[in-house]
Amino acid sequence: MGFLRSALAITVKDLRVELRSKEVINAALSFALVILLLFSFTFDPTGEETRAMSGGLLWLVFSFAGVLVLNRSFARETVNDCLDGLIASPVSGAALFLGKVLVNTLLLLLLELVCLPVFGVFYNVPWLGIFGQLLPVLVLGTWGLTVIGTVFSALTVNVNLRELMLPLLVFPITVPALMASVQLTTLLFNGQPVEMLWFRVLVGFDLIFTLLGLALVELVLVG
Amino acid sequence: MSAQTLITVRGVWKFFGDFAALRDIDLEVDRGATLALLGRNGAGKTTLLRMLAALSKPSRGSITLEGGELRSEAQRRRIGVIGHGIWIYDDLTAAENLEFFASLYAIPDPQPRIDQWLEATGLARVRNSRTREFSRGMRQRLAIARAFFHEPEILLLDEPFTALDDRAAALLAGLIEKAHGEERTVLISTHQLREALALATDVAVLDRGRLAFRGPNTAELRAAPEDFYRRHTEING
Numbered sequence: 001m002g003f004l005r006s007a008l009a010i011t012v013k014d015l016r017v018e019l020r021s022k023e024v025i026n027a028a029l030s031f032a033l034v035i036l037l038l039f040s041f042t043f044d045p046t047g048e049e050t051r052a053m054s055g056g057l058l059w060l061v062f063s064f065a066g067v068l069v070l071n072r073s074f075a076r077e078t079v080n081d082c083l084d085g086l087i088a089s090p091v092s093g094a095a096l097f098l099g100k101v102l103v104n105t106l107l108l109l110l111l112e113l114v115c116l117p118v119f120g121v122f123y124n125v126p127w128l129g130i131f132g133q134l135l136p137v138l139v140l141g142t143w144g145l146t147v148i149g150t151v152f153s154a155l156t157v158n159v160n161l162r163e164l165m166l167p168l169l170v171f172p173i174t175v176p177a178l179m180a181s182v183q184l185t186t187l188l189f190n191g192q193p194v195e196m197l198w199f200r201v202l203v204g205f206d207l208i209f210t211l212l213g214l215a216l217v218e219l220v221l222v223g
Numbered sequence: 224m225s226a227q228t229l230i231t232v233r234g235v236w237k238f239f240g241d242f243a244a245l246r247d248i249d250l251e252v253d254r255g256a257t258l259a260l261l262g263r264n265g266a267g268k269t270t271l272l273r274m275l276a277a278l279s280k281p282s283r284g285s286i287t288l289e290g291g292e293l294r295s296e297a298q299r300r301r302i303g304v305i306g307h308g309i310w311i312y313d314d315l316t317a318a319e320n321l322e323f324f325a326s327l328y329a330i331p332d333p334q335p336r337i338d339q340w341l342e343a344t345g346l347a348r349v350r351n352s353r354t355r356e357f358s359r360g361m362r363q364r365l366a367i368a369r370a371f372f373h374e375p376e377i378l379l380l381d382e383p384f385t386a387l388d389d390r391a392a393a394l395l396a397g398l399i400e401k402a403h404g405e406e407r408t409v410l411i412s413t414h415q416l417r418e419a420l421a422l423a424t425d426v427a428v429l430d431r432g433r434l435a436f437r438g439p440n441t442a443e444l445r446a447a448p449e450d451f452y453r454r455h456t457e458i459n460g
Contacts, residue, residue: 002329009326017314020353081308085369088276088304089327090296222294223280 003098006091010099011106017076018107024072025107032065032115040122054125055186059178061115063145066108067167070149073100074157083157083221093218097150101213104146105139112138130188137188140202141181147209148174154220177205227253228289229377229408230275235284237270244270246432248284252425255406257399259419259440262429263456268412269307271429272381275410276304288377300328303375305383305395309366313355317346317365320354321372328373340368344394360388367395371402378402378409384418396422416448428455 018024039057043050050057077083086096120127127134152169156162171178180202184194230252237245245267252258262268273279274286277294288298304310311320318337325333341347344364354362363386370378378399384392399422402409413419420426420440428436435455444451 005329006327009323013312013315013323016319017312020314079313080311081306082310082312084276084278084304084306084308085310085324086327087278088299088302089324090300090329091327092296222278 003092003095006095007099007102010086010091010096011102014073014076014100014103015106018103023076024069025111028065028068028107029111029114031068032061032111033118035061035064036115036118036122043123050123051125051190052186054119054123054189055182055184057123058115058119058185059141059182061119062108062112062142063171063174063178064167065111065115066142066145066149067170069104069107069111070146070153070170071163071166073104073150073153075153075162078157087221093221094214096221097154097213097217100150100153101143101146101210104150105142108142108146109138112142125189127189130191133194134185134188137181137184137199137202140199140206141177141185144177144181144202144206144209145170145174147206147213148177151209151213151217151220154217173209176201180205227255229254229256230410231285231287231290232271232275233285233287235271235274235281235286237267237274237279238282244432245274245281248429248434250427250434250437252408252410254408255403256425257403257409257411257423258425258427259423260410260412260427260429261414261416261419261452261456262412262435263414265431266429266456267432268429269381272304272379272410272412273306276302276306276379278306300373301376303370303373303378305366305370305378305380307381309362310369311354311362311365314353316351316353317341317357318350320365321368324369324372330373336372340372344368345390359386360391363387363391364394367391367398371398376407378407380409380411382413383411384413384415416452420445420448428452430456 074083077086116127119125149166149170152166156165159165180198183198187194228251232248232250235245235248236243248271260268260271274281277299286293288301291298315323318341321337321340322333325337330336341350344367346361346365349357354365383395387395399409411419411422423440426436426438426440426444427434
């Protein structure tokens with residue numbers, strides 16, 4: 001109980017700070033919308049090929065914008081050395097990690113929900129009718145990305161080139177989750193049934209890396 | 224280790240790469256003691272205090288609190304820290320900062336205590352203002368409130384008087400004296416000899432990562448602190 005309360009305290013604090021500063025969401029959202037706009041000039045929005053790669057396109061945007069969110073996750077704790085305050089407090093590294101993953105997931109989901117209608121208009125992809133099926137894919141894919149991103153955000157917090165390091169570390173490891181999310185999203189956009197194999201890959205990835213993150217984050221933070 | 228010993232540092236070394244910041248430190252601190260940790264820049268004071276605050280681990284040796292592992296959540300609850308950073312969130316208000324730390328330390332019904340600390344630090348009037356709008360002195364007073372807020376049994380204060388304005392320095396000195404009166408254990412690392420010796424019951428001097436002196440704060444020492452300090456900080460040439 002204390003574990004969950006601590007994690008939620010961190011989530012609420014980060015959300016409050018973000019809603020006031022809008023430091024991350026403004027940058028990530030602008031970036032995502034600009035990429036969607038630029039790609040829409042590049043491809044024929046009505047073409048079958050565009051529809052076929054719609055999942056990949058969407059997750060590419062979410063991943064790149066997501067890295068902007070994840071970069072600030074632990075970096076914002078370096079102002080006034082607040083990370084030391086968290087590490088010295090009687091909150092476990094696992095609770096701190098879970099709190100950060102929760103807030104990063106919420107911020108990214110918010111960004112995705114704003115991007116989806118824009119994507120639908122620019123690329124002529126009807127998404128509203130399949131939203132119920134798409135939502136679990138968005139949640140699971142985003143969770144996978146944020147779990148990995150949060151661990152590496154903690155690991156690179158004191159690295160000078162962390163903005164460069166984070167995507168280099170995160171993307172290779174998240175390949176299985178991204179592949180599964182892309183496949184499932186593309187199938188849904190094309191009106192085809194969901195392949196359970198990809199769904200299982202996504203759930204398995206999330207479970208394994210959440211447990212690994214919870215177990216390893218203390219080592220990452222304190223050594 | 225006597226029955227009174229609260230903190231035990233045994234054979235502690237700390238390496239940063241090949242550089243040994245601390246070398247074979249043995250130190251015991253009794254319950255209720257106020258220990259002034261003296262030493263020049265780079266002597267290892269901050270490194271030692273960071274390890275005592277469970278912010279980093281010794282490369283060799285051990286640090287225990289009454290024989291218990293320092294990094295456990297129960298032990299960390301007993302410690303309050305003023306470090307080089309103020310550990311305050313700029314986009315939260317003064318009250319929200321204290322509320323957040325109250326939730327981390329699982330303090331039940333924290334509101335009366337928050338009110339009391341904001342009043343004591345002269346920040347009640349600006350309790351709902353974001354701390355980024357505060358002056359340096361106001362931020363320092365909030366940092367002091369944050370460190371003392373959960374009524375820690377052990378206080379680790381790293382250069383606590385550096386850059387404090389008069390009001391914050393008076394507040395802190397009063398709180399340290401009060402903590403001593405309440406049998407709490409205080410470790411203060413500082414360059415400011417006379418202020419530290421006015422508050423301390425015990426003195427330790429670090430010199431280039433080694434413990435050069437450990438003993439009680441005597442009248443003789445207080446009479447000529449600069450001589451004493453020079454003698455022990457030049458012990459290794």
